[in-house]
Amino acid sequence: MDIICSPKGIMGIIRPGQGMSDLRNAGFEKILLDLSMLCTAGELKTVCRQEQAEEPALASAANPILERFKTEHLCSPIARAPYLLRNIKREDMNGRLKELAEESIEICQKAGASQIIVRPLFAGISDGNLWEVNREYYLALAEAAKKKEVMILLENQCRDKDGHLMRGVCADAEEAVSWVDALNAEAGEERFGFCIDAGVCRLCGQNMQDVVVSLGRRIKAVVLRDCNGVRETSQLPFTCSDSGQSGKDWIGLIRGLREVCFDGHLILDFSTTAAAFSPLLRPELLRLAQSVAEYFKWQIEMETHLRKYPARVLFGAGNMCRNYMKCYGEKYPPLYTCDNNASLWGTVFCGLEVKPPECLKELPENCVIYICNIYYREIEKQLREMGIRNRIAFFNDEYMPSFHFDRLKREEKL
Numbered sequence: 068m069d070i071i072c073s074p075k076g077i078m079g080i081i082r083p084g085q086g087m088s089d090l091r092n093a094g095f096e097k098i099l100l101d102l103s104m105l106c107t108a109g110e111l112k113t114v115c116r117q118e119q120a121e122e123p124a125l126a127s128a129a130n131p132i133l134e135r136f137k138t139e140h141l142c143s144p145i146a147r148a149p150y151l152l153r154n155i156k157r158e159d160m161n162g163r164l165k166e167l168a169e170e171s172i173e174i175c176q177k178a179g180a181s182q183i184i185v186r187p188l189f190a191g192i193s194d195g196n197l198w199e200v201n202r203e204y205y206l207a208l209a210e211a212a213k214k215k216e217v218m219i220l221l222e223n224q225c226r227d228k229d230g231h232l233m234r235g236v237c238a239d240a241e242e243a244v245s246w247v248d249a250l251n252a253e254a255g256e257e258r259f260g261f262c263i264d265a266g267v268c269r270l271c272g273q274n275m276q277d278v279v280v281s282l283g284r285r286i287k288a289v290v291l292r293d294c295n296g297v298r299e300t301s302q303l304p305f306t307c308s309d310s311g312q313s314g315k316d317w318i319g320l321i322r323g324l325r326e327v328c329f330d331g332h333l334i335l336d337f338s339t340t341a342a343a344f345s346p347l348l349r350p351e352l353l354r355l356a357q358s359v360a361e362y363f364k365w366q367i368e369m370e371t372h373l374r375k376y377p378a379r380v381l382f383g384a385g386n387m388c389r390n391y392m393k394c395y396g397e398k399y400p401p402l403y404t405c406d407n408n409a410s411l412w413g414t415v416f417c418g419l420e421v422k423p424p425e426c427l428k429e430l431p432e433n434c435v436i437y438i439c440n441i442y443y444r445e446i447e448k449q450l451r452e453m454g455i456r457n458r459i460a461f462f463n464d465e466y467m468p469s470f471h472f473d474r475l476k477r478e479e480k481l
Contacts, residue, residue, distance in 0.1 A: 068332075069332045070097065070333050071145060071332050072095040073101055073337075074090065074099065076301075077349065080104060080128070083132055083135050091141060093356070094357040095141075097142055098142070102147060102148055102171050103148070105129060105132075107149075111149060111163070111164075125149075129174050133178055136178070144182065146175050146180045146183045148184065148186070153225065161191075168208055180217065185219050187201045187236040189224065189236050202253075205219060209258050218260055219258060220287055221243065221247060221259065221262070222262045223235075223237050237261075240281035240282055241281065243261055243282060247285050262289070262290065263278065263288075265290060265292060269296050270296060276326075279320065286329060288332040291333060293305065294307055300339040301339045303359060305359070318466050321367055326468075333363055333364060337356055376435040378433060379435050380404065380434060381437050384406040384421045387440060388439045389417055390467050392417040396418065403421070404416060405427060424449070428453065428455060432457065435457065436458070437460050437461070438462065443461045
């Protein structure tokens, strides 16, 4: 699974160097080639109103960016084509969008990008004609994409109706599935996939687990961005919260991506948050953002980690251990669990013998220790100071497919 950062709000177009360096220093190695930054929705809106306006040349604008990517040792495995504002109603811009999408596909080959996100057409098109217009549009793009070995990703959309955002083209999973399958059937190959924009799901009030599971293996990319469900913003995940709770259905997204064994691109878009920070603070924000992206990757790949090792033991005989055994006890059985609470040693907890931490010194090298306790770093330090050299991993039950609602009340000793 790739972690990819959107450069919006971070990298300037005229002088991209500092933003790229900040991204690289924060640990990001892969960047979204967002060609909508070179030909913004606002500029396209101007073209709508002024027919003689100069049309942007994407290739010439993209070249300096691509050269700087090489200098900073960054790559762009996926791109985004320019798009219209959601409230545009003039159909005459659709032809220009097709030209820009074709030019974007050409740039993908130069950048080494194998996928490109191309939003469906909607401006001035009646609901009854959306599929036929887009069918013709995407199949025309498929010719160019095939030559350049690029996959086209559709994306779920919301639409603006009198200032209110609601479900738009391919927002409903059933419609998205039918579009992708029909396009691939007509293309005669898997030339089309899907990108889920988590922000749009939030704006449309959708259950993200249902959307993800319905789309399944068609999902090649996921855009991670937070918003309040009313206004379209791109905030760092978990930052749009109220009373200590995130309004976003992250639990549904993570559960769904685990269920479909997602292994595509995680695109982190926090342009609204980044733009609000002083350039002096931005490097620290980027480091936090990189950690947030790694956290999502870790959560989504939780079961992948569990099956990676031939043997495992748990540390902790409490609530998190119970949840592990409920969800994964049969599929990935631990040898035993251990705990710092001496009163539990020699007892059986959830079918596991509880042993003292000293027993971990006898483990074979290929056995991993999963800490099932929120005091991860403290326990890891304890084990390392004991001289244990086995792989130590953290288990987390925040996004389990099921868990125990009743909590153990006993005092846990560290």
